[in-house]
Amino acid sequence: MSTLSCNEILDSLAAYTDGQVSLDERVEIKSHILQCEACSKAYTQQNEMKKAMVRLRVKTSKPNPPARILHEARRAWNIQDGSVLKRYKVQFALASAVASISVFGGAWAYLERNxxxxxxxxxxxxxxxxxxxxxxxxxxxxxxxxxxxxxxxxxxxxxxxxxxxxxxxxxxxxxxxxxxxxxxxxxxxxxxxxxxxxxxxxxxxxxxxxxxxxxxxxxxxxxxxxxxxxxxxxxxxxxxxxxxxxxxxxxxxxxxxxxxxxx
Amino acid sequence: MLINRQRRQFERLIVPMTKPLYIAALRLCRQHDWAEDLVQDTLIRAYERFNLFQPGTNFRAWLLTILTRLYLNDYVRGKRRPLSISYEEMGPSGNAMEFAAPTGENPESVLISAVIEEDLQAALDSIQEDFTQALILVDLEELSYQEAAEALSIPVGTVRSRVSRGRTQLRQHLMKARDNAMKAEIGGQDTVEHTKLQ
CATH class of the missing domain: 3.40.1000 (Protein Transport Mog1p; Chain A)
Known part of the structure; x- marks a missing residue:
């Protein structure tokens, strides 16, 4: 029997079913399931429910999103682009101002140098x-x-x-x-x-x-x-x-x- | 120029993702209006944060994380609550006959195999919301446990237990619903026989 309790096994059964456990864990859970009837039954049930959920996934993958979602999103992106562009312009203006001050300040300092x-x-x-x-x-x-x-x-x-x-x-x-x-x-x-x-x-x-x-x-x-x-x-x-x-x-x-x- | 290039790159990735996002939103919200708002907010948020997306990683999982967090934000703040939604509303209806029960299995397994998607969806809507969210992300949106944990901002161990317990609750709910339906059917037959006798 594994070192894990039944409750711990039950909580890990979904990950085990979905193949998202480590190799060690997989070995441990498998050995537990082989020896524990209750957990074995729970594992079978997990498998069945997983299959049912897969069917649901296939069935509910049909609806197409209304075109207005993308349309509205594009409008929002345009506004964002505009504000980003504006921000870039402001940043460029600030950078230019700083550069100008540096250049003229430097020139002034050069002229005024002692x-x-x-x-x-x-x-x-x-x-x-x-x-x-x-x-x-x-x-x-x-x-x-x-x-x-x-x-x-x-x-x-x-x-x-x-x-x-x-x-x-x-x-x-x-x-x-x-x-x-x-x-x-x-x-x-x-x-x-x-x-x-x-x-x-x-x-x-x-x-x-x-x-x-x-x-x-x-x-x-x-x-x-x-x-x-x-x-x-x-x-x-x-x-x-x-x-x-x-x-x-x-x-x-x-x-x-x-x-x-x-x- | 940089904005245009980034925008083109983003649109190339996002447009094919709109449908999966909408389906995921419908599964979580079970309301068309809310799902549309959620997808729209996700698209806007994704564009804002596109520079944070690491190329080569799973774009769909990244988007679903944004969508789930926005959904949880609405949910936790109590702004909105998911409702039940029928397949007629979501799209073409399911057909129970498509999934004929395999022979030679126990009656419970036959029931689960034969269960139609409306019942399963109804059961999914009825179980504990934490479990529903985990099941939607892992079973329906096919996120890994790690990705689902990131989307829900919870540890992976919690996702594992929620999915396990969610599936168990789902099954119990289906069994109970079927029992109730059978009782109602038997009750209805008794009433008919009683009427005939009179």
Whole structure:
């Protein structure tokens, strides 16, 4: 006799009849049925009822559905398609808006970016000028004329700078491309040598080649650059750097900064 | 374009399924109006969820699961209750003579073999509703026990016991109905004889 009780067998008889039991279960139920008269009778009855149900299935498989069911369903599907399409359109519009904002935001950020001042290039340029002798693209002693000339070249407004109070005399102006960046410069002659004020539009950050001096946050000295004084600051989106060979020219730098800070 | 392609694919699958769905709905609801609503809701729901259907699996079983759940939803909420329906309403009537009783069997078996579909349908309508649902899905809609379990949201073991007990109840109901009919017939004959004597 199997380990299953008659009640358990009776509950499994339909699945057994329909061939939807595992092999082990099948063996167990079969052995039980062979030995239990009541379950054997129940199995026969299950079989008969199954056959009767199959006849009922065949007989009741005739009616055709009314055409309106499919017709109405198609109408509902069309509405669904419309709403899905609408949803897609809204999603597309939103995605486009987000993309546009990203593109224009990116472009705006690019235009408004606060980039590094070309410290290394400026130092190299200054050293070259000191070694080869100073020359200017535009010779003038007039600070206003020099400022206008540089403003035109850099497409921005550069204030006039003169160092008469700190002992400097304007020689002229230059505009050079320092690593693809247009940088203006004003060359001054002082008692302790030439100084050059470099002007770079939109490049106002001074990198870690410099360290802040005790004199103030805006004035920095280049590291590992002996015999060179570098004073950097920014004002109105323009980065300025005044380079000289003598530390005594700090006064010139303060003078120049004061003039560039004016509104 | 994506919608059109999906729609075409869906229609290609669903249109041949409308009739089986309608028959299944009629078997469950036993009311034309309800069955039509049920099929329509099933078609709409199926389209909504078509992206959830896994190609290569049984589409008919998937649809019957949706239909059964919608039916149970109506049933459980007490919105509607199935009624009896005659074969004249459902389609061409059955013929008891088509299923002649096999010879050499016990009288009960002869009765079950000879039972006409109207009686069986009536019995199916009369037994416990849980059993009816399981029998419809397994015996009439030919779902596997596993598929029926998913459609009814119950364990497979429960489907097995419901089908077993359902068939037993069905048989008992048929026997009882036949006994009652025989008693009525005998009673009628007695009345006729009594009248003759008078």
């Amino acid at each position: 980039q590094d001042f070309p410290t290394a290039q400026v130092i190299t340029n200054f050293r070259t000028a000191m070694n080869n002798g100073v020359s200017c693209d535009y010779y003038t002693q007039n600070a206003d004329t020099a400022a206008k000339w540089i403003s035109k070249k850099l497409n921005t407004r550069v204030p006039p700078v003169e160092l008469s109070l700190s002992g400097g005399k304007l020689i002229g102006a230059n505009v050079n491309y320092l690593q693809h960046l247009k940088v203006g410069s004003l060359v001054f002659k002082t008692n302790s040598g030439n100084v050059i004020l470099y002007i770079a539009y939109d490049h106002t950050k001074f990198n870690d080649m410099l360290h802040v001096t005790e004199d103030g946050n805006d004035f920095m000295e280049p590291q590992h650059e002996p015999g060179l004084q570098f004073y950097g600051w920014n004002s109105h989106r323009i980065g300025y750097a005044l380079l000289s060979q003598q530390s005594s020219n700090q006064e010139c730098a303060l003078d120049a900064e004061r003039q560039t800070l004016l509104p």
